[in-house]
Amino acid sequence: MPMHVRPGVFLRRDPAGDAVPVIFDIPRSGAEYPRSFRPTAPFADVQRSISMYVEEAYAGVVDAGATWLYACFPNVFIDPNRNELDIDPDALEGEWPEPLKPGEKTKMGIGLIPMVCAGTTRLYPGRLPVADVRARLDDYYWPYHRELGRILQGFRERHGIALHMSCHSMPAIAAAGQADAGQRRSDFDLGDRHGTTCSAEVRDLVASVLKGFGYNVTHNKHFIGAECVRKHGDPANGIHSLQIEMNRGLYMDEAARTRSDGLARVRGHLAELARQLAAYARTKSPA
Template sequence: MTCYSLSKGSTPLLISMPHIGQKIPETIADLMTEEALLIKDTDWYIDKLYEFADEIGASIIKPDTSRYVIDLNRGIDGINLYPGADSTELCPSSTFNRTSIYLDKKSVSKEEVDKRIAEYWQPYHDQITNTLADIKAEFGFAIILDAHSILSTVPRFFEGQLPDFNWGTANGASCSTDVINSIKKIDFSPYSVVWNDRFKGGYITREYGDPENNIHAIQLELSQRTYMNESEFTFNENLAMQVKPILKTMVEALLNCAPNIVVKEAS
């Protein structure tokens, strides 16, 4: 039984949605606070926003399990990807508003962390690795879009209100300029756009982005105010109808992007 779903496409693009999962195993849920069981920090409705992507040829991978169980966009080494900034752990002990996830207010034990890595984290990342390898073998290159969303105001992580489209490329290291330029050509108005600001790309972007080996990774952190009633955690169809055409244009740009293939001479 897998802990994720994979829809295989017919193009060089893989879309990862690591924070969309909502399931919490009963044995873990029994240890959690009522607040945690609301899983408010989920990347809500991302699959609904990108529902067109499967039809136009993108591969899509998404987990079943909540980020409160294990965060698939963190490395198993526990290193904070944003030194000096606040961040939640691989197996989070607190929510975005700093309330405890567990009734005993403790962090997850190393033994339990290792268990969750084996059951949830490793299978997801093995599949990403294998899928990118298959795509690269077929097309000569692969692109992975790591799709996220977040509340527009989260004081724990940033001051004020977050811009609408937050692009991360590990400061340009995770993908080629061809990929970046394919996005920068798009007219995002009336939405605000920033590059490599508060969100420069998480573990998936930094780990898999390897343009010298023809694998390009880019992350989008979309403000939930662009498609949700944030205070109610509900989908706003009117707002979504306005942002979805831009998301589709964006995905099509990545689908049609053809980065120069790096050919390395045999040593």
């Protein structure tokens, strides 16, 4: 299959056969640590922030004609699923050139530039220079989002439609501090920011396919969808962005951080999801 890479930033796999206007983006599973990233937290804690193996779970989508886009850098360095202004000014050494908009996640230390990992472990001994944070945006965050946006706009122009699945994973049981703390989560939770980033038809198709495999599927229950779908979703103009949160208990041992036997099964199911989305896209595309 054709493969394109911007070293350290993103890896893109294009379908070998007939391409369809469907992309699966994996923004929070990267494990290529930039040289400029020097946290003082233990590596085991740093690693716990990464949504491990999601890129492997979706590896089969290219066989259905879909595009696969993977952020190589770790989200604990800079998180593509946060807004570019979601920064805590108290975490910065220096003044930011425009007003910042820190949200609830930033107050928890897990905004655009995470300041904690593994729940409470501080990543850095002090504040981060503004120039450091700006470089993370310019060299990693924006190139990833520009590539995703370029692909979606190209799909829209050529086919009249673009289907964007933003692929994430969630702990099987919500941690303390989360709105659903202590609860056993569903197998898949589909986030469309309350219908603003994806049509109900596309969302319901995804839910139907996953339910057909016996999964418990919820909608905007645990997560409504964050920046990747907010920034790119435009259903009124044919771009449908849906955040798919997958329960880690389906494919890995969370305590050991290792793959489980369920990974191969999930990969097959997600490849079938891609085939169903490809078939749907073909019915909507004049190209």
